[in-house]
Amino acid sequence: MSLFNRLIVLTLPLVPKPIVRLISRRYVAGETLAEMLGTVQRLNQEGCVCTVDLLGEFITDIQQAHATAARYKMILDTLHQANVQSGVSIKLTALGLLLDEPTCLELVRDVVAYANTLKMFVRIDMEDSECTSRTLDIYLKLRNEFQNVGIVLQAYLRRTLGDVRQIIQAGAGDFRLCKGIYIEPREAAYPDPEIINKNYTLVLEEMLKRKTYVGIATHDEKLVWEAFRLIDAYGLEPDAYEFQMLLGVDEPMRKQIVAGGHKVRVYVPFGEQWYAYSMRRLKENPTIAGYVFQSFWRRLLGKEKHRETKLKELARQN
Numbered sequence: 011m012s013l014f015n016r017l018i019v020l021t022l023p024l025v026p027k028p029i030v031r032l033i034s035r036r037y038v039a040g041e042t043l044a045e046m047l048g049t050v051q052r053l054n055q056e057g058c059v060c061t062v063d064l065l066g067e068f069i070t071d072i073q074q075a076h077a078t079a080a081r082y083k084m085i086l087d088t089l090h091q092a093n094v095q096s097g098v099s100i101k102l103t104a105l106g107l108l109l110d111e112p113t114c115l116e117l118v119r120d121v122v123a124y125a126n127t128l129k130m131f132v133r134i135d136m137e138d139s140e141c142t143s144r145t146l147d148i149y150l151k152l153r154n155e156f157q158n159v160g161i162v163l164q165a166y167l168r169r170t171l172g173d174v175r176q177i178i179q180a181g182a183g184d185f186r187l188c189k190g191i192y193i194e195p196r197e198a199a200y201p202d203p204e205i206i207n208k209n210y211t212l213v214l215e216e217m218l219k220r221k222t223y224v225g226i227a228t229h230d231e232k233l234v235w236e237a238f239r240l241i242d243a244y245g246l247e248p249d250a251y252e253f254q255m256l257l258g259v260d261e262p263m264r265k266q267i268v269a270g271g272h273k274v275r276v277y278v279p280f281g282e283q284w285y286a287y288s289m290r291r292l293k294e295n296p297t298i299a300g301y302v303f304q305s306f307w308r309r310l311l312g313k314e315k316h317r318e319t320k321l322k323e324l325a326r327q328n
């Protein structure tokens with residue numbers, strides 16, 4: 011990242027919320043169940059399936075975890091009643107992983123069991139490396155009981171290839187493979203993007219050759235190409251894997267993958283806690299962040315006017 015972009019990222023927290031909100035429309039499907047459902051229906055019409063994430067990661071009180079589990083059941087009901095093609099994605103810290111592990115297991119079991127009665131799927135997101143072993147333990151316990159639950163593995167972690175082998179050995183599977191989003195210590199994760207890409211391809215091949223279902227979650231066209239190569243080399247049918255992308259990121263590539271006859275699942279975050287998520291996405295994309303930054307300063311200096319239109323245009327195009 012250039013020095014200028016780094017500066018932008020550092021000063022992003024100074025940007026007023028309404029400006030961040032304007033840009034974040036691209037990445038977040040609103041605050042309400044109705045807004046979320048509208049986005050899922052639109053994506054289904056475009057030939058994509060979805061997974062819905064309720065925003066809100068860090069909790070300080072186990073009561074918040076109970077409330078989150080109840081909200082997830084409402085989300086499952088909403089999706090089921092509307093007969094749309096979507097599962098849900100869930101973060102275990104939002105269900106109390108770091109506060110009270112037995113309660114977390116009980117709550118996530120409750121959500122997975124409820125989804126099972128509706129024939130719907132629950133994906134457990136992976137968080138930072140302090141959570142990895144605990145998250146995998148809970149996943150393996152649940153997978154013993156239910157088939158409608160899957161896990162995420164991160165290609166930047168040094169342990170991941172070993173985890174894949176152990177999980178498959180234990181008779182479980184159904185992975186989402188992503189690079190990983192958290193800032194990790196060197197002993198846990200590869201810092202070099204080239205090695206991360208090589209490890210992604212290595213781990214993906216291990217998953218595909220062992221015939222476990224994989225959600226190939228990336229916007230990196232080099233990795234999408236590697237995935238196509240492996241799909242072809244192993245002669246996989248389109249129901250053996252899917253691609254996964256975040257809402258609002260590289261829609262042209264998403265359309266191209268769909269047009270190629272591959273299944274694509276879009277990760278649809280929504281909820282009142284959109285701000286932290288949007289800031290993370292903006293930090294990943296300094297070009298967009300740069301426009302937010304310029305707009306903010308022009309506004310301060312009284313030179314706004316046409317920038318608002320420019321921002322709206324940009325949010326629509328991207």
Ligand SMILES: Cc1cc2nc3c(=O)[nH]c(=O)nc-3n(C[C@H](O)[C@H](O)[C@H](O)COP(=O)(O)OP(=O)(O)OC[C@H]3O[C@@H](n4cnc5c(N)ncnc54)[C@H](O)[C@@H]3O)c2cc1C
Pocket residue numbers: 134135136137162164188189190191192227228229230231254255256259260276277291292294295
């Ligand atoms: C469906 C899905 C689920 C995920 N779940 C998890 C999870 O559970 N745990 C976890 O740690 N991480 C998760 N991630 C995040 C992932 O780990 C990466 O941080 C993120 O996807 C960026 O990596 P990338 O593979 O797209 O490659 P990158 O090299 O980061 O990006 C490739 C290209 O995509 C474009 N791009 C990437 N991000 C953006 C953006 N925000 N805006 C515009 N363009 C962008 C850029 O042009 C970039 O050149 C998930 C990602 C996806 C797609």
